[in-house]
Amino acid sequence: MKKKTKSNLATFFAVMVILFAIGAVGSIEDCGGACAGNDNWFLFIIMSVSMIVSGVLSIYFQSEVENENF
Numbered sequence: 001m002k003k004k005t006k007s008n009l010a011t012f013f014a015v016m017v018i019l020f021a022i023g024a025v026g027s028i029e030d031c032g033g034a035c036a037g038n039d040n041w042f043l044f045i046i047m048s049v050s051m052i053v054s055g056v057l058s059i060y061f062q063s064e065v066e067n068e069n070f
Contacts, residue, residue: 006065013058020051 024047027040 001064003065003068006061006068010058010061010065013054013061016054017051017058020047020054023047024051 024044027043027047
């Protein structure tokens with residue numbers, strides 16, 4: 001894979017980590033008691049696992065880009 005492609009993938013997965021983190025917190029938000037327990041723990045688990053996988057992939061591709069520089 002080309003260096004530019006690896007760099008783009010690292011950036012993509014880094015952005016996805018942020019979006020998955022926002023989604024995970026939003027799925028279990030309490031709404032200050034207004035939404036009467038509409039917690040979605042299943043979606044929270046899916047988003048959390050996706051966030052962790054995306055974070056690992058982001059670190060992996062970033063390290064591949066840095067290894068090509070040396």
